[in-house]
Each structure stands twice: as C-alpha cells, then as structure tokens.
Amino acid sequence: MARTRVRFASLLALSAALALVTGCGAEAGDGTASKDGTPGQGGGKPVVVVTTSWEGAFAKAAGAEDVKVIVPQSVHHAPDYDPKPSDLAAVGKADFVLYAPFEPYAAKIKEAAGSKAKLVEVNLDNDSGRARSEVARLGKLFGTETAAAQWTASFDAEYAKLAKDVRGAWPGGRSPAVVSQVFTTWSAELAGATQVGTYGPEAVTPAQLAELSGKKPALVLDNAHMTTGTVLPDSGAKQVEIVNYPGEDLDLLPVYRNAAAALKKAMGGS
CATH class of the missing domain: 3.40.50.1980 (Nitrogenase molybdenum iron protein domain)
Known part of the structure; x- marks a missing residue:
C-alpha cells in the first residue's frame, strides 16, 4: 500500500x-x-x-x-x-x-x-x-x-481445504518457484510455493528485474491494488493478480478462495 x-x-x-x-x-x-x-x-x-x-x-x-x-x-x-x-x-x-x-x-x-x-x-x-x-x-x-x-x-478448516486443493495442482507434483510482491507472500504460503524472491512496494528496478528473472520463477504473485503492469517481462513467468481486500460483505474467507482459484488456474488446474 x-x-x-x-x-x-x-x-x-x-x-x-x-x-x-x-x-x-x-x-x-x-x-x-x-x-x-x-x-x-x-x-x-x-x-x-x-x-x-x-x-x-x-x-x-x-x-x-x-x-x-x-x-x-x-x-x-x-x-x-x-x-x-x-x-x-x-x-x-x-x-x-x-x-x-x-x-x-x-x-x-x-x-x-x-x-x-x-x-x-x-x-x-x-x-x-x-x-x-x-x-x-x-x-x-x-x-x-x-x-x-x-x-x-471455520477459517482453519477452510484454509486447510484450500491449501490441499491448490497444492494438488502443482505442475508435475512439484512446488512451483514464485516471486511475490511483499503484500502477497501469504498467497505463496497458501499454495505451498517455493518463494525465490520478493519485490515492492516500490517499482522493480533494472537490477531487481535482472536478479528476479534469473531465479526463473514460474509465477509472479502481483498485488492487484498496487500493480504496475507486467513485473518480469520476457521472463516467461505467469503473473497472477492477488486481491487482499474483501468485498462489501466484509467476509475475509473469499479472499483466500479467490486467491486459491487464481493460483490453481495459473498452475494449469481447472
């Protein structure tokens, strides 16, 4: 933010x-x-x-x-x-x-x-x-x-279910390497992903771009509320927009459900 x-x-x-x-x-x-x-x-x-x-x-x-x-x-x-x-x-x-x-x-x-x-x-x-x-x-x-x-x-039960579902979608059964914006690291944890680097909240510098691209992440977990566009262009990584804020119903659980769905889709799941 x-x-x-x-x-x-x-x-x-x-x-x-x-x-x-x-x-x-x-x-x-x-x-x-x-x-x-x-x-x-x-x-x-x-x-x-x-x-x-x-x-x-x-x-x-x-x-x-x-x-x-x-x-x-x-x-x-x-x-x-x-x-x-x-x-x-x-x-x-x-x-x-x-x-x-x-x-x-x-x-x-x-x-x-x-x-x-x-x-x-x-x-x-x-x-x-x-x-x-x-x-x-x-x-x-x-x-x-x-x-x-x-x-x-209720949160613990839902979180465990979502985590199991997302991790079941790992490509080839292996934890994907990800780069996360500093306020989206929680979604990497939910997915059981291997976090190889973080960025933000400031824009990525050329030096950071080279360093993070060199980590060869499969996914970039961007912050939908602070996005600056494609974070690692030409790296081959899929960018996933993670939403931190809940809707007008003030229900926090859909934030986790939506993140899980976006991550599963990015990893090739249904």
Missing part, C-alpha cells in the same frame, strides 16, 4: 460540520465495558468504524456486528481518500476506530471528530498465522472472544 501524501486540510472544516451533528462526539463511547461485559457504549455491542473493508473484515471475523467502513471500495489507494462529514459523524459515535499504519489520516479523523473511541492499529496481513492472531486480539478488545474463536475454527 503506497505511502501517499494525504490531504488533511478539509478535516478542520468537516469537524465544524460534525459539531452540529454529534455535538463534537459528546456521546461517543469511551471503550469501557457495559453491564454485560461488552466494551460497547450504552450497554450494547461495540460500534466499530474502520478505514477500509480489510480492517472491516478483521473486525467482523472478531465478532463485531456494527461495522462502518469509511473508504469506499472504488478508492484504489485508501490513503488518498478525503473524509466526508458523514464519515466524521460515524467516528464520533464509535467505540473503536480501526486503521492501518499506512493510513496516517485515521488519527486525524478521530481528532477532527472529537471522538473518545479507542484507536486501534491493525496489522493488515492475510498470512494465516497473523490473521488468526489479529482476530483473537480484536475479539479480546471487543469482548467477543467466543465469536472470534468460532470464526478461527
């Missing part, structure tokens, strides 16, 4: 508009536990605002039911997004605001909204182990540990 310069000028004006809507966050949740032990405001389940659908999927997997996504899926690079008054209004009513390190405007959104929400940095990585860890951590924060554990059990 590109560390693009973010425009903050409009936030001050938007915060003034928010004051009329929410009283500058005077009714925002403070993250404290309700009577039933759930860290939501007003005795209910937690209200979670997330910057993108990726954080939203982690929140939903962890058991959050009231999740508001700020950045529309039509925005290719989340750090480019300019928040609207309605976004700030949502933040003002939240118990938790989830963001990623490469989205520096998240803190500015909270500040402009005057929210008392707990700001939570999320490690956006679809690596199976890290995903489990983040879901468990968020479940503990939200007070939804049971739901998080149930999701993890």
